[in-house]
Structures are given as C-alpha cells and as structure tokens.
Amino acid sequence: MLVVxxxxxxxxxxxxxxxxxxxxxxSSRTVSTAGGKGVNVCRTLRTLGRTHRLVGLAPREDARLEQLLAAEGCAFVPVHHDGQGRLAMIFLEDAGRVTVVNGRGPEPEQWDTSALLPTVRAELAGAPAVACSGSLPPGLAPDTYGRVVEAAHAAGVEAYVDAAPAVLEATLPFGPDLVSPNVGEAEALLHGRTDENVEESGEDLLDRCLEASRELHARGARRAVVTAGSHGAALTTAEGTWWLGAARVPVANPIGAGDSFLAGTSDALLAGAPDVVAVRTGMAVAAAAVQHETGGMLDPALVAPALAALPDPVAR
Ligand SMILES: Nc1ncnc2c1ncn2[C@@H]1O[C@H](COP(=O)(O)OP(=O)(O)OP(=O)(O)O)[C@@H](O)[C@H]1O
Ligand SMILES: [Mg+2]
Incomplete structure (x- = not known):
C-alpha cells in the first residue's frame, strides 16, 4: 500500500x-533514525508483511534520510527540496523524562510544492490503498490530503487519513474512507479545544469519543474512529456506532500507538475484514506496539493474544 x-x-x-x-x-549516546508518522506506519506494515511504498520530502543535497530508510528496507519515493533535512530532536533523561523539539519542514520556496500530488498519483497506480499520515510542511495547502483522497477515489482505491485537526478538517469534505484522530485532536477540530493530553481521562471520556466519531462521520468520514489510548476507541460507520475497549497490556512506550493502529487497521481492511473487525485488529496491533520500546515496532507474536484480550464490541 502507499503511505504519504x-x-x-x-x-x-x-x-x-x-x-x-x-x-x-x-550526552552519553546519540542515535539517528528516519522519522515522521508515516515511517512508523511503514515499520508496522513491514512487520505485518504488507508491501508498501512511502512518498515524502527529502533534501536533494543530503542523502542521509534516504540511506536510513533504505537500510531499514523502506521503499521510499522522495520528492526533493533544496533546504536542509528536517530534524526532530528527542532528549531522554536518566529519570525517564522525554523532551521533543520538532523541526520545521522546508520552506515552500525551497521546493516545487506542485510536485507532490503528481508523484502520489503516479504511485497510486497499482497500490491497493493509500494512507496519509502526519503534519504538512509550511506552505502546503490544508486540503493536500483531501486531494490525495480525491486522487485515490479516481484510481478506485480507498484512502485513510490520520492528520492534525486543521488538515483533517479540510480532508473531511473529500470523504476519506477512514480517519483516526485521538480524542484530543477530534475535539480540537470539532470544538476548538487546544490542550492535548498524551493519555486522556475523565468519566465522560467514552461518551466524548462516541460523540466525536458520530460528528466526524456526519462531516464526511466513511469510517470515523476516535482513539483514547489505553481506554479504547469509538467507531462510527453508516451501519452504526460502537465502543471498542482496549486490551490491558504492559506498556513500554505508548508514543506511536496511533501510527501502528492506522497500519493494523489498513492491513485488515485490505485483507477484507468487516469494519469492526478491522478496527479491533488495528487496536490489537497497537497494543502489541506499545509493548515495544521503539515507535512503530512490534513483536507480531503479541498481536493474537492482544486480540483475544479485547473486550467485546458494544453497539451504542
Ligand atoms: N496503553 C495501551 N494499551 C493498550 N492499547 C493501547 C494503548 N495505547 C494505545 N492503544 C491502542 O492504540 C489506539 C491508538 O492509541 P492512541 O489513542 O494513544 O493514539 P495516538 O494518540 O494517535 O498516538 P500517537 O500520536 O502517539 O501515535 C488506542 O485506541 C488503543 O486501541
Ligand atoms: Mg495520532
């Protein structure tokens, strides 16, 4: 499948x-790895045995990103820019505190911003589906993922989108086949909420997820999932709304759960699973991934036990 x-x-x-x-x-140690949400999606897809290609920006004058992706077996289709490579700096302290500084992407005058969509269209030929994931660099129109959805539908394949609130909002009118924001992102989109906790809580959490998934479906998402970390996720489709509780598992690193969820759900949909089954499969893949120290990585042997540990879906 294609990942953008x-x-x-x-x-x-x-x-x-x-x-x-x-x-x-x-520092006592420094390690450089390829990053960006779609890279995690690709890592999970690889573990699941689903062939994939990644379209993304890369600096023309610095081959390191392409080398890192090639070294981990990721088929990368670069759209080149003339700026410096984007960096994300992650500081891990002995006591466990994590600080992240996300670099800005290349400026629009440093690349041909009109080159992205034709590259995606060319790669869509022969791809069984496309998943769009992560933020957009400065200067790209917020409806960029919407245009990818449009191109996917013209090519006769489904498009799944996990993006920040403003970009997701601009995508909904294009009818994405799956959206999967967490509840903080969904409420920012729907009600302008700006705070975003890593792990949401509160007695009304389940109802908030259900309401947000209904609203995202009403605004155009064919399958609207709203995730809530270790609590679970709400799903709304034309057939109804469900609350799907998460599996109880020991957590090593919860960051990137949403990326593994997107990969697992996409993989199951492509295998022909019904919607509720596909989302539960994605949740089991994410539950396996949070048990691994590295985002996007998982032990595939942990997926079946996580699936068996999921509570039954509840129609709401
Ligand atoms: N601690 C956990 N235990 C079990 N399942 C989990 C856990 N964390 C996440 N999951 C599963 O993964 C899904 C997505 O997780 P989450 O809501 O944290 O996504 P996210 O906030 O987009 O994550 P990220 O942005 O870090 O990728 C959840 O709905 C749940 O099914
Ligand atoms: Mg997410």
Whole structure:
C-alpha cells in the first residue's frame, strides 16, 4: 500500500543524565533514525508483511534520510527540496523524562510544492490503498490530503487519513474512507479545544469519543474512529456506532500507538475484514506496539493474544 507523509525527518535521539535549559550538557549516546508518522506506519506494515511504498520530502543535497530508510528496507519515493533535512530532536533523561523539539519542514520556496500530488498519483497506480499520515510542511495547502483522497477515489482505491485537526478538517469534505484522530485532536477540530493530553481521562471520556466519531462521520468520514489510548476507541460507520475497549497490556512506550493502529487497521481492511473487525485488529496491533520500546515496532507474536484480550464490541 502507499503511505504519504510529506514531513519526513531524521529523529536524533540523545540520552543524557539531565537536560537543563540554558546550560551546556554532554550526552552519553546519540542515535539517528528516519522519522515522521508515516515511517512508523511503514515499520508496522513491514512487520505485518504488507508491501508498501512511502512518498515524502527529502533534501536533494543530503542523502542521509534516504540511506536510513533504505537500510531499514523502506521503499521510499522522495520528492526533493533544496533546504536542509528536517530534524526532530528527542532528549531522554536518566529519570525517564522525554523532551521533543520538532523541526520545521522546508520552506515552500525551497521546493516545487506542485510536485507532490503528481508523484502520489503516479504511485497510486497499482497500490491497493493509500494512507496519509502526519503534519504538512509550511506552505502546503490544508486540503493536500483531501486531494490525495480525491486522487485515490479516481484510481478506485480507498484512502485513510490520520492528520492534525486543521488538515483533517479540510480532508473531511473529500470523504476519506477512514480517519483516526485521538480524542484530543477530534475535539480540537470539532470544538476548538487546544490542550492535548498524551493519555486522556475523565468519566465522560467514552461518551466524548462516541460523540466525536458520530460528528466526524456526519462531516464526511466513511469510517470515523476516535482513539483514547489505553481506554479504547469509538467507531462510527453508516451501519452504526460502537465502543471498542482496549486490551490491558504492559506498556513500554505508548508514543506511536496511533501510527501502528492506522497500519493494523489498513492491513485488515485490505485483507477484507468487516469494519469492526478491522478496527479491533488495528487496536490489537497497537497494543502489541506499545509493548515495544521503539515507535512503530512490534513483536507480531503479541498481536493474537492482544486480540483475544479485547473486550467485546458494544453497539451504542
Ligand atoms: N496503553 C495501551 N494499551 C493498550 N492499547 C493501547 C494503548 N495505547 C494505545 N492503544 C491502542 O492504540 C489506539 C491508538 O492509541 P492512541 O489513542 O494513544 O493514539 P495516538 O494518540 O494517535 O498516538 P500517537 O500520536 O502517539 O501515535 C488506542 O485506541 C488503543 O486501541
Ligand atoms: Mg495520532
């Protein structure tokens, strides 16, 4: 399947005793890996055995991102720009605190912004579906993923979208076949909420997810999933609305659960699973992924036990 993540980057992960802003620190270890949400989606798809290609931006003058992706077996189709490669800096302190600084993507004058969609259209030929994931670089129109949905439908394939609120909002009128924001993102889109907790809580959480998924479906998403971390997810389709509780698993790293969820659900839909089954499969894949230390990675042997541990779906 085709994965579209324009804002690819290199994640530079640095381990250090303590990060003190305003001082000079020494790291004990630094590792560079390919990053961006679609890279996690691709990692999960690879583990599931689903062939895939990734379309994203890459600097013309610096081959490192392409080398890193090639080294991990990712078939990457670069759209080149003349800026510096985008970096995300991740600081891991001994006490466990994590600080992330996401770099800005290339400026619109540093690349031909009209080149992305033709590249996607060319790659859609022969792809069974497309998944769009992650933020857009500065200057790309918010309806860029909507245009990908339009191109996918013209090519006769489904399009799945996981994007930040403003971009997701602009995508809905194009009728994406699946959207999967977390509840913070969904409520930011629907009610202008701006705070976003990593793990949402509150007695009304389940009802908020159900309401948001109904609303996203009403605004154009064919399958609207609203996720709530370890609690589970709500799904609305033309057939109804369900609450799907998550599996209880030991968590090593919850970051990237949404990316593994998107990959797992897409893979199951492509295998012909009915909607509720596909979403539960995505949840089981995500539950396996949160048990792994690296975002997007998972032990495939943990998926079946996670699926068996999911509570029964509840129609609402
Ligand atoms: N701790 C967990 N235990 C079990 N399942 C989980 C856990 N965290 C996430 N999941 C599963 O993954 C799905 C997506 O997770 P989540 O809502 O955290 O996505 P997200 O906020 O988009 O994550 P990210 O942005 O870090 O990729 C959840 O609906 C749930 O099914
Ligand atoms: Mg997410």
């Amino acid at each position: 993540t324009p804002n690819t980057c290199i994640d530079v992960t640095t381990w250090l005793a303590t990060l003190v802003p305003g001082t000079v620190s020494r």
